Amino acid sequence: MSILNQENMSSEEIHDLLDAIPDGNLSELSDFSEEDDDELLNLCNVCATDKSQNVDSDSNQEDFSNAISANVTIAVSRNNPSTSDALDVAQMTNAASSSGIINSKSGSNRPSKHAQKWKFRKVDFEAPDTSWDSYIAPPPSNIHSPLMYFKTFITDDIIKEISKQSNIYAHQKDGEILNSTVAEIEQLLGILLHTWIVKMASTKMYWSTECRYPPIADIMSRSRFQKLMKYFHIVDNNNQKASTDPEHDKLFKVRPLLQHFFKVYNSVDEQMVPFKGRSPMKQYARNKPNKWGFKIFMRAGASGIMYDFRPYIGKGTCADFGLGFSGDVVMALCESLAPELALKQKGILCVGTIRQDRMGHCPLATEKQLKEKGRSSKDSRYAAVEPESTCKRWNVAEKKSIDVAQPFVVKEYNKFMGGVYKADKLLELYRIDIRSRKWYMRLVYWCLGVAVVNSWLIYKRHQEQLGKKADYSLVQFQAEISTGLTRSGKDQEKEEGQIPATSHLLGRR
Incomplete structure (x- = not known):
């Protein structure tokens, strides 16, 4: 039975149900704890009652239980001009129900959580200026201890x-x-x-x-x-505060220390703090070296210096920007950056990976087609494939390193993505x-x-x-x-000659 084919659901219950569904359109940070799925199923059970009108689910609703391993490297923009047949991503449009079945409560400030559709069109691409006006403080006259x-x-x-x-x-x-x-x-x-x-x-x-x-x-x-x-x-x-109090803080025991670090601390990724004891915040990440522990979302520079972070506590991890959990985390970690549609409205352009099933029907070559063309094959709707460079990769068949073509967008991604790692x-x-x-x-x-x-x-x-x-x-x-x-x-004094x-x-x- 489809999750959204429940009967007798009020508008408020529908919104609560949609809130429990993570939005993974923008980032690779969308694979979280199975507790989110349990919360979603429990909410559906509460909402199911006697006969009433049905709410139809979108036919293209994604299966959140299947993890797609294939990633497609993308980027928002780059200085290099595009060819005339480059595809530009138009603004996202909300898929509001024309039947009026799903309505928000009057006077509510709740952001829209409806499914979003992407429209692709051919345009002449004019690359924006992506130079980052960064400032590094000068060193002290004398190096400190x-x-x-x-x-x-x-x-x-x-x-x-x-x-x-x-x-x-x-x-x-x-x-x-x-x-x-x-x-x-x-x-x-x-x-x-x-x-x-x-x-x-x-x-x-x-x-x-x-x-x-x-x-x-x-x-x-x-x-x-x-x-x-x-x-x-x-x-x-x-x-x-008591656990039943709406203002209860799961991180109360360490909140002063975390707040202190927020004040004294740009890539975004997650990190696991190893822990196998008892805690409601303990997470399991099967693809991490430390599979059990506390999940920390971090913003770090390419140098590895950490500038901001948010421990994952489930609901309440960060403010609600209406972008789904992954997007909200990225926005929260970028709040301390100079502000200038999401990150682009703040003047922050980005490059990253996205799951293949979250591309919004972008007309790229399939994984099968790319594999048939062999290693270093590519398909791009991004302006900066050129200038193309080469990089060394190990060839199993020839048992030696060979040169393969590397699009500029991949080179840019590899240059900055490793800060958290x-x-x-x-x-x-x-x-x-x-x-x-x-x-x-x-x-x-x-x-x-x-x-x-x-x-x-x-x-x-x-x-x-x-x-x-x-x-x-x-x-x-x-x-x-x-x-x-x-x-x-x-x-502090030591005897002369003492080691x-x-x-x-x-x-x-």
């Missing part, structure tokens, strides 16, 4: 708040007097960063007799470390992986990792601007940050 770069993101204010809220939580939960200080919280963060540089099978082993590791064990006792981890808190639980790779290299009963600690670890990676990338940029070679690799940079944090509140405890990590003697 790794710890100073790190504290650009994890500031003293947020560390003070963690210390304060941890003390409050200890008293609320167990009547414990924790008496944590800012210096102790900094030492705790330093230990966390250090544990992923020097890994052991169990956290307790850093303090064990057989495997004792002085750079950690000498900072604080194991019992104190465990107590600080037990009561680690960022916000007052007394301010949390690069950031994800760097985060995975030295990611904190200490187990905790608190689900939100995974997001805390992720934020610490983002702060380290962003700090290192900005440090490298400053070195390049000054015409110098970076002195620290990422692991050395993280080790310096860890050392600086663990020495907080301790005597730092972490010198072996930095490759120095």
Whole structure:
């Protein structure tokens, strides 16, 4: 039975049903949790009652359960002029029902969620100016220490708040007097960063007799470390709304830290924070290296520096722009860009991939036809196939690398699409992986990792601007940050000739 062939559905119920259907016309970010499908089916069951008029579904309604693996690389615009037979995408028109069966409530500001139709026509293409007037701040006269770069993101204010809220939580939960200080919280963060540089099978082993590791064990006792981890808190639980409250925030436990990062932080993609514990926000992504965890939508530059992000919490992840979930996420992540139909109205042109079944009947060659033509075959309705270049690809039959034609649009896409992948790779290299009963600690670890990676990338940029070679690799940079944090509140002076405890990590003697 068709989902929309339910009986006795009011206009409001129809709108709710349409709201549950994701719109994937614009992006590859449309494959989300199966919870969305469950929500859709549950809504249909509620709407089904006795006899009434039927609402007919569009005959071209897409099957959201089938994943199409074939992607078609597209782009919106480019400087190169088009040939006369290039196809231009006209504005989208809403497929409003002529029968008047589906009507929005009078006075409602609800954006239209009806199916959209694309019209294609042959026009002379005039390429817009796609130059990006970017600004990169000049480097400081003197390069700061790794710890100073790190504290650009994890500031003293947020560390003070963690210390304060941890003390409050200890008293609320167990009547414990924790008496944590800012210096102790900094030492705790330093230990966390250090544990992923020097890994052991169990956290307790850093303090064990057989495997004792002085750079950690000498900072604080194991019992104190465990107590600080037990009561680690960022916000007052007394301010949390009940789960039945419309203003309930699923990310309440880490909201202050996330808001802080929003203030201090351009490609858009998703990232998984590994997590297999219990949480209503846990997602499964079968095509990701970390299949279980928290889903994070990110905006990152080609350098890998992360500028903005949104954790996926289901409904309420971002504001409703009327573009479907995928489009809404992209718009939300681009709100912090200078503003100038969606991204184009803001002066932001884009290049990306789109699923083949979301092309809106664009008259491109089929996958079968392209395969018959062989490797590097293409069909384009995009102005910038020229200038064509070549790239190396491995040929299985000849067992060697061969030159294949590469359209300019593909070259442009490959140039900028890897920002999030690069950031994800760097985060995975030295990611904190200490187990905790608190689900939100995974997001805390992720934020610490983002702060380290962003700090290192900005440090490298400053070195390049000054015409110098970076002195620290990422692991050395993280080790310096860890050392600086663990020495907080301790005597900074060292005896002459004494070798730092972490010198072996930095490759120095």
